[in-house]
Amino acid sequence: MPETLAGLLGIFALLALILLRVPVAFAMFAIGFVGITALSGVNAALALLASESFALAARYELIVIPLFILMGNLATRSGMSRELYAAAYVLVGRLRGGLAMATLLGCGAFAALCGSSIASALTMGKVSLGEMERYRYSPRLATATVAAGGTLGILIPPSTGFVIYAILTEQSIGRLFLAGLLPGLLLLALFMLTVALLCRLNPDAGPAGERPTRGLGRRAIAGAVPGLGVIVATIGGLYAGLFSPVEAAAVGSGLLAILGLVRREIRLKDLWDAGRDSAMTSATVMLILIAAHLVNPFLALSHIPQWVGEALTGSGLSPYAVLALIILAYLLLGMFMDGFAMLVLTLPIFFPVVMALGFDPIWFGVIVMIVLEIGLLSPPVGMNVFIVHSIARHVPQSQIYRGVLPFWAAMIVALAILVAIPQIATTLPDWVMGVSSR
Secondary structure, three states: OOHHHHHHHHHHHHHHHHHOOOOHHHHHHHHHHHHHHHHHOHHHHHHHHHHHHHHHHOOHHHHHHHHHHHHHHHHHHHOHHHHHHHHHHHHHOOOOOHHHHHHHHHHHHHHHHHOOHHHHHHHHHHHHHHHHHHOOOOHHHHHHHHHHHHHHHHOOOOOHHHHHHHHHHOOOHHHHHHHHHHHHHHHHHHHHHHHHHHHHHOHHHOOOOOOOOHHHHHHHHHHHHHHHHHHHHHHHHHHOOOOOHHHHHHHHHHHHHHHHHHOOOOOHHHHHHHHHHHHHHHHHHHHHHHHHHHHHHHHHHHOHHHHHHHHHHOOOOOHHHHHHHHHHHHHHHHOOOOHHHHHHHHHHHHHHHHHHOOOOHHHHHHHHHHHHHHHOOOOOOOHHHHHHHHHOOOOOHHHHHHHHHHHHHHHHHHHHHHHHOOHHHHHHHHHHHHHHHO
């Protein structure tokens, strides 16, 4: 069988298995092993499976994955989401649409503790949806705000998505974390602007909240200080060059555990449950990464990345036209596939093309994360929409999907701004890494 044909059949078979709800890791293991066996023999497939599994699991920088997942689980159990939301409400709650804006600010702050879009949407949804319902917010605006705000978890560092991207493309995790901060704040600002515009067009969708008393405001701000302190200590230490990503994750997890125990918000049983959940999630991520390192050699043997790269670079299209096609492919795949599955399937194909066109790999990582965020809101999968619907079952999913359309448009605007001004993503890592290297 021709090598390229074998590669194409393998990709279609992998997509079919994923659409049939076969776990992503198992589907990739099967296709990678069978594909390498077909092209190079079973001995090569067995040897590669053994060597790649051990080599990947032994990589020191991968310790950041379970530590940041643990940090997110501890943040969820510690009740800091309520305190961050209360502080955000003091700042903007009295404005029209203020509760929705406070939800977005809370999501952004919680994302800096959690690093997971799904966890951000689930936790902040439980905190904020009841309040917005009490103030008679439009169900469409309330649920869409939580779904959109939750996506910030994949962009604002720490982000598990950036870690996966770094491993698959051999880029610096620290540089990617630095690159995600300003685009994350840009997207947060665009989301808040979207809420303001929606409430201006329809004032009844987001009535203004009550002005908090001075004492209540002070208590709310004081309650958020520990959570903000953890953010400053971990992310600030990372940006200042005091910690590596692994050390920052360890410091953050340790601080959250100590704060939770001292404030009696976390019991020893909660620590055990958080550790167990983190281990299970980390095992899933590691299986996907190991499977990706089995699929990637199969794709290389089939020359699919080379074939796609030559087709795109030799098409006569401008680099930005090729980039637009890649983004379009991600948008279409995001309607049906999980974000991790998209990363491990597409990066071996698209990343060499991006490098050949001369784009910055760190900047492209930010672009990919935003496109993955869009996938979290896109039907028919739209994982964040499913998460929010599980909390607010009285709101039809179709209504939530209609509600996220303005936020979807805000993400497209963010993409356009980052393409036009890539320095938004590259300036901070270049400056910090330049200072730390001197």
